[in-house]
Amino acid sequence: xxxxxxxxxxxxxxxxxxxxxFFDHAFLPNGWARNVRLSVVDGIIANVEIDAERGDSTYxxxxxxxxxxxxxxxxxxxxxxxxxxxxGAGNDSFWTxxxxxYRFLGRLSPDDVEAIAAYAYVEMLEQGxxxxxxxxxxxxDIDGSPYADLAEMASRIVAAAxxxxxxLTLLPxxxxxxxxxxxxxxxxxxxxxxxxxRFLRLLEGTRAVAATLPSTAVGIAPHSLxxxxxxxxxxxxxxxxxxxxxxxxxxxxxxxxxxIAWSGRRPVEWLMENxxxxxxxxxxxxxxxxxxxxxxxxxxxxxxGLCPITEASLGDGIFNGPDFxxxxxxxxxxxxxxxxxxxxxxxxxxxxxQRLGNRGRNIMxxxxxxxxxxxxxxxxxxxxxxxxxxxxxxxxxxxxADIVALDAEHTSFATxxxxxxxxxxxxxxxxxxxxxxxxxxxxxxxxxxxxxNEAITVRYRAALARLVNDS
Ligand code: NGQ
Ligand code: ZN
Numbered sequence: 001x002x003x004x005x006x007x008x009x010x011x012x013x014x015x016x017x018x019x020x021x022f023f024d025h026a027f028l029p030n031g032w033a034r035n036v037r038l039s040v041v042d043g044i045i046a047n048v049e050i051d052a053e054r055g056d057s058t059y060x061x062x063x064x065x066x067x068x069x070x071x072x073x074x075x076x077x078x079x080x081x082x083x084x085x086x087x088g089a090g091n092d093s094f095w096t097x098x099x100x101x102y103r104f105l106g107r108l109s110p111d112d113v114e115a116i117a118a119y120a121y122v123e124m125l126e127q128g129x130x131x132x133x134x135x136x137x138x139x140x141d142i143d144g145s146p147y148a149d150l151a152e153m154a155s156r157i158v159a160a161a162x163x164x165x166x167x168l169t170l171l172p173x174x175x176x177x178x179x180x181x182x183x184x185x186x187x188x189x190x191x192x193x194x195x196x197x198r199f200l201r202l203l204e205g206t207r208a209v210a211a212t213l214p215s216t217a218v219g220i221a222p223h224s225l226x227x228x229x230x231x232x233x234x235x236x237x238x239x240x241x242x243x244x245x246x247x248x249x250x251x252x253x254x255x256x257x258x259x260i261a262w263s264g265r266r267p268v269e270w271l272m273e274n275x276x277x278x279x280x281x282x283x284x285x286x287x288x289x290x291x292x293x294x295x296x297x298x299x300x301x302x303x304x305g306l307c308p309i310t311e312a313s314l315g316d317g318i319f320n321g322p323d324f325x326x327x328x329x330x331x332x333x334x335x336x337x338x339x340x341x342x343x344x345x346x347x348x349x350x351x352x353x354q355r356l357g358n359r360g361r362n363i364m365x366x367x368x369x370x371x372x373x374x375x376x377x378x379x380x381x382x383x384x385x386x387x388x389x390x391x392x393x394x395x396x397x398x399x400x401a402d403i404v405a406l407d408a409e410h411t412s413f414a415t416x417x418x419x420x421x422x423x424x425x426x427x428x429x430x431x432x433x434x435x436x437x438x439x440x441x442x443x444x445x446x447x448x449x450x451x452x453n454e455a456i457t458v459r460y461r462a463a464l465a466r467l468v469n470d471s
Contacts, residue, residue, distance in 0.1 A: 020057035026064035028395050032419045040401045043440030062405030062435045063421050066395050067130025068343040069384030072284050072305045072334025076113055078120040079464055080104040081339045094252050094314045102188030105138055110156050112463045117160035119460035120338050122450040128343030130402035130439050131167030133388050135221045137175050137192045144190030151205030158209050165444040169388040171221040171246050172206045174199045176232045180262035196235040217389045219244035225267050244280055244389040251285035251316050268293040277302050282387040287317045294320045298329030303387040308349035310336035318357035321364055332383030347376045347426045373422035401441035406433045
């Protein structure tokens, strides 16, 4: 298949470098404000005026929110959504889902990866996410040999981000082994594998492609304690520079048991004792933690990367929300397997899983009278921005003008008091409420639709049809 030329979001006719935007209502760090005028210079908010005149600014209808950062994504998995929902021969689990996933990725070409990523990023932008951390581990060709350009697959992710306009933090993953203690990898893992040396070259190549897309951040992702050894982990952490470091940890019970068998420690406990986990770190899932681990993670300043829809889909378990919040823990949200892409949906399921597990209501709050929707959203903005290491997550001076405007006339808001919109957006789902989306001050979604939706969808369908027909 010849790669189709997609246009860059930046090709689009847009207001000149410095321009002004006007909103009737905008959610600022101090809460909702009226008649908000923003000056945007090179994608960054240079000034915020409230109770302002519209003047010659571009009027954007609706209720303006900071776009949510998506802190954990394996974008290719969007293409296998729905393919693992039939009972297998035995008891299905995370591990049987992983077998299906390995079979699916065993056939993907770089063109497929780019086509699926572009489609998933369009969905993210249409559903409230304006930036994404791509936890990227499918590096090599189908037989496991590296591409002539080690960073070939990384360049496809960058191309998809560029075509859609989504903000990108690219996290090449180190996948070194098949299990705790340096177990040999399985055949299904051959496309992921690097030793620390080649990984550091891949990281260099990734930095070079990322530099072609302005404002892209690069970090690293040791895949999990299953996929590295203490030595390889330490080597790549040193090579990471100041960038963010993400790792999967303690997602399911077997992983905790295997970690104890290997080290005598639980996964989060092992990390806290052996690695200086700090604000650069994002621990993905952290589902199974003792009270001590929960407090230690909260006090480290690292972000817990919660992926409620995927964790529910895979049957992982329930995060210890109340204790983590009480200890001042930071969290953000990720779409992970991308079986469903919906910012409000992730926020809602986070709270609902806490309600089911704790048998109560309004669990992700700490103060009487607090809005659950607002608390969830504010926490996920801050945690997401930290984990992505980009100036996003607030409508404020110095942050990127990544803004999601909700339709104020949506029926979900019919009974909502002014200023209580977040509770209704998150907890009263219906047809999507996202109307207009700007990334770096540029409009990429209008009337709920990404400007490249059609072409990108055509290409996505063609990629999936080929993948299915070839099987
Ligand atoms: C992943 N996904 O890397 O895509 C993993 C599965 C693994 C989640 N953990 C593979 N949800 O962890 O070994
Ligand atoms: Zn993951």
